[in-house]
Amino acid sequence: MLGQMMDVPLLVSSLIAHAARHHGSTQIVSRRIEGDVHRYTYRECEARSKQLAQALVALGVEPGERIGTLAWNGYRHLEAYFGVAGFGAVCHTVNPRLFPEQIAWIVNHAEDRYVLFDTTFAALVDTLAPQCPEVRGWIALCDEAHLPTMRTPVLCYETLLAAQDGQFEWPLLDERSASGLCYTSGTTGNPKGALYTHRSAVLHAYGASMPDAMGFSACDAILPVVPMFHVNAWGVPHAAPLAGTKLVLPGKDLDGKSLYELMEAEGVTCSAGVPTVWLGLLAYMRGAGVKFSTLKRTVIGGSACPPAMLRTYEDDYGVQVIHAWGMTEMSPLGTLSKLNWAQSQRPLEAQRALLEKQGRVIFGVDMKIVGDDGRELPWDGVAFGDLYVRGPWVIERYFKQESGSPLVDGWFPTGDVATIDPDGFLQITDRSKDVIKSGGEWISSIELENIAVAHPAIAEAACIACVHPRWTERPLIVAVKKPGADVTREELLAYFQGKVVKWWLPDDVVFVDELPHTATGKLQKLKLREQFRNHVLPSALEAGDQCPLDPHEPPDANKGAAGSATDSTKSAAMRG
Incomplete structure (x- = not known):
């Protein structure tokens, strides 16, 4: 009927x-x-x-x-x-x-x-x-x-x-x-x-x-x-x-000045944009000593949103940051970081740990993570695998590619690697092409980037894989210092101590004047990998005792990449 x-x-x-x-x-x-x-x-x-x-x-x-x-x-x-x-x-x-x-x-x-x-x-x-x-x-x-x-x-x-x-x-x-x-x-x-x-x-x-x-x-x-x-x-x-x-x-x-003045003049209450724009706005407001009078919330996506910036906007400027993830193939919204009633009753740091993730799906989107064997993985916040989505605003195929569809059993493969916790909060650990495979185990480049930009002297950072004779790949941090700030390679490497498991520690740091970005504001890691493809890591010179990974303690999935995801401050966002 x-x-x-x-x-x-x-x-x-x-x-x-x-x-x-x-x-x-x-x-x-x-x-x-x-x-x-x-x-x-x-x-x-x-x-x-x-x-x-x-x-x-x-x-x-x-x-x-x-x-x-x-x-x-x-x-x-x-x-x-x-x-x-x-x-x-x-x-x-x-x-x-x-x-x-x-x-x-x-x-x-x-x-x-x-x-x-x-x-x-x-x-x-x-x-x-x-x-x-x-x-x-x-x-x-x-x-x-x-x-x-x-x-x-x-x-x-x-x-x-x-x-x-x-x-x-x-x-x-x-x-x-x-x-x-x-x-x-x-x-x-x-x-x-x-x-x-x-x-x-x-x-x-x-x-x-x-x-x-x-x-x-x-x-x-x-x-x-x-x-x-x-x-x-x-x-x-x-x-x-x-x-x-x-x-x-x-x-x-x-630019920060133009955006701030327009927001104030028009009584703007909410906004949306990529992290690079919000970093520029933040720099202007700090320099000018001004604050918002009407702005209450903003959605940040497009590339990784550093947790340190998220906290600064909320603590110092009273602006709620809504972390988001999606992609062009999804129109683009998939998930947003908002708490339900029960989650809002948790201690502040527990709330923030959730809000620094990509959040829950909105009605209309479903998601799952699968392992290398194609089986769906549990939502425990530890297991991570390839992220798949489906819904009425997710594409079925690409324009003019009528002969083939990217769908796998009705699900769209996003190309992201992620975890989903028992609250249903998504956490992107990496793009599948950017993840670092060290000794047969994954290291999240996004998590290491977030730690780097949390350092008070770092404006922006990217983490890429460098070839290693023993572990196949090891992480290299490419960082941009804030104007007038100074930090040494050794100081930045020491900053990672205690924040991730030992074998995740970066092997080296290189400082540059600027990082390459795509037209939509995302880091161009492909260009960085090309630029540093011949970079020799100090640990690779001897490929033994100097390697941050203890040669007597092989990677353990129970306390390595998967375990560290539980405590991570990773973030990623809408891609185009």
Whole structure:
């Protein structure tokens, strides 16, 4: 027997339509490329999104075709989210921080028909246009007065919109039709496309808005520092209108001073971004001697969040840090670190030990860890293995790879190595490609990195494997000192004593001026491994008594990597 409920499709357009109808006067504030601050409402956003849909139809765009964007977080980019997907096309957000050759490959692979771009990327478009012959037109996100001088013929966004009256009804689409496209940088070889549906986007927005997730409400003002070109800004552009949340979009200026001033001016209550941004904001506030007056919580993801930074924000600035994990293939949210009632009654340090993990899944996601034999492992916080996920906003296959699916028995292999404790809290111990295999046992590079950055003189650190003649691989710390700070190799190595088991201790430390990062802020360990592939560890010179691993005490899984995971302060986060 079937139920007798209305069959109303879950559509991206319904999100902005809801916000316009029921939160119509709520503001969307943007720091524009032009230098000023733009302010309008959800009601006006929907009207202009409809004008964009009309303009694209007038240009001959068909449902299902892809429209690319090269843009910062701003109101025109937000209009593209709804105007493109709303009439049935696919909004393809492209990361402008990639190399031009990579961007050209992505645009061509996606078969983008038009590309909308912020004027800061005019020179980039001039480089891309000859490499992307199938793009019918490039649309500058500005008015006629701000059109840049370019070699490439371009269309003016505001002129296109002005030619339309906005009298447009959002069509009733199949909720399983494609709405958005993002390419992941978390894989080897060419990037892979994750093609989202209207249904997955709306369900993800519901999941993100729940109290035990990002917890948006109509009383909040959210400033997403995470770019709208990176995994849909973690779903914020969809979740904010669903909840009626005030949106504050920071544009291109993401330095600590710019972010702090915008947060204070607009009464921002919550935010979201990668650790590098929060380190910069923290440095500014310390230098300026200022604190937040309205910011209450932030979601931190994108790469490992040092526990020391998490505690500083909470203890010194009164900001709740919500640690998160996910990936492009998951739209991206998977887990968030929030306590239930019973956990909140535990001693403070026990609470913090949980909050420094990646947290519990939100409804819509399931997860498991499996061993080398493919069997599911227990949730005891000790056993760790390969992490698998499934759910309605997890991809079934990659874009244009119709002949094969990455799923294993209906589960998506994330490429992460993790533990799950009896509370159901996930803890990422490493990426499978970054884990260090010493004497046949695993060492978590993330845990060693977190210990290194907890040292008061260290700003950032990465841990990579170096070849060792006896133990196959041993850990090397590559660290960046804080400005004006000093610490020796020996002092930093001594800092690890007592914090991990003996055979986990790093073999060496190298100090550098900066670490390489991907376009989405993640450490590029592949580059570091290439850079230090010929590095000779002191312990490798004699490969015996000088090795931190006691040669008379072989690795023991009961008190080695698995045992140390129980006491770890590891962290990882949403990847793209």
